[in-house]
Amino acid sequence: MTKKIEMTISTRIFRLQYKPNFQVQLNQFIMKTRQISAWVMAGMVMSTMFTACKKSDDVAALPPIGGYNTSNDVAASNLKAHWTFDGTNNEAISGTAPSNSSNASFGTGVKGQALQLSSGYLVYPTISALSSTSALPSVTVSAWINLANNNKTVSSVFALTQALTAQGDWNQGPINMYVETNAHPATSDTLQLHGAAHTYLNGNYGVGVDNVNAYGTVGTDFQIVKGINKWVHYVMVYNGSASTFDVYANGQPVSNKNFQKRTLPDGVTPVGNLTMSTPTQVVIGSMPNSGVGYTNSAVQSWQGLYTGLIDEIRVYNNALSATDIGYLYQLELAGR
Structure with a gap:
């Protein structure tokens, strides 16, 4: 995912070099990209936490006693x-x-x-x-x-x-x-x-x-x-x-x-x-x-x-x- 973001940044920079206000647009683009990356990473963390919690819920709440559950x-x-x-x-x-x-x-x-x-x-x-x-x-x-x-x-x-x-x-x-x-x-x-x-x-x-x-x-x-x-x-x-x-x-x-x-x-x-x-x-x-x-x-x-x-x-x-x-x-x- 990081690699794709870098390629996108390079492409957009190349295009922006031939447009007015290049530096302003570049700064805006970088800020938006950073926000997107933060959102993606947060989503990945939340997904991992959710998966971990769900997996835990699927396991018996109490450990066996002497190998017996009940x-x-x-x-x-x-x-x-x-x-x-x-x-x-x-x-x-x-x-x-x-x-x-x-x-x-x-x-x-x-x-x-x-x-x-x-x-x-x-x-x-x-x-x-x-x-x-x-x-x-x-x-x-x-x-x-x-x-x-x-x-x-x-x-x-x-x-x-x-x-x-x-x-x-x-x-x-x-x-x-x-x-x-x-x-x-x-x-x-x-x-x-x-x-x-x-x-x-x-x-x-x-x-x-x-x-x-x-x-x-x-x-x-x-x-x-x-x-x-x-x-x-x-x-x-x-x-x-x-x-x-x-x-x-x-x-x-x-x-x-x-x-x-x-x-x-x-x-x-x-x-x-x-x-x-x-x-x-x-x-x-x-x-x-x-x-x-x-x-x-x-x-x-x-x-x-x-x-x-x-x-x-x-x-x-x-x-x-x-x-x-x-x-x-x-x-x-x-x-x-």
Whole structure:
């Protein structure tokens, strides 16, 4: 472009030499040429800046966390059930709606909206992805909880159960994920998380495995979870290959190390992969008992209904690694 301008100047000078007022016209021409060059350069700069800005806008605003852009990317192929509670209580993958509910509404969640229960619950019919004998050989259940202690009853977050008419006692599972809100005074900031899984042998109840962030020496055997009336990321993991059970809070392991390895009643044989008793159902906010339709499971005095918020329940058919649990926590905390 500069070369063209120089050629133009030379040509115009040659022509002007044979006209009157040559010097005046030449000066005017040079000034105009300088203005044009300035405009051209400014245009080029602005174009470059615009292009750079546009290119930046095309790139994701936030960098990946652990290689994941959103929480839905974590172990995506193993995610078998997901409750977002964003204006709906339906399970997101299957679209299954609750068959029974009480005192359930929506509040502000970690991501969008959350389930708000006031001594309430949701009961679901069978969700096919969770209802085969080998549906969950290993299992991870994650959820965000926001509640307080009551010093009276436990608060069940999530339970995968037998059918309403088949469930015997509450602890015949196959999955229970709850908070022992009866273990501490209502003013205490300590949450006692308790996860449990159950396997069936030859179609009959076999053995239960569980873990709780209590017993033994604090800081050595287990970790205290502080967090009433604020969001806590609660994850329970049973690894069928290793026969281990772990509980995490806010991306960190908190369960009792003395109860991590699980064996059959002989104390030697590893429990191994979980076997389900089918069909299964899901209840959120209550233990499976007659108060919510499980006719053969009596309500016990220590069993209450959930009061507080629950968000982003996820069920995986594998044992998430500690690293992925940390990424899941960070992504959901960031609203991603």
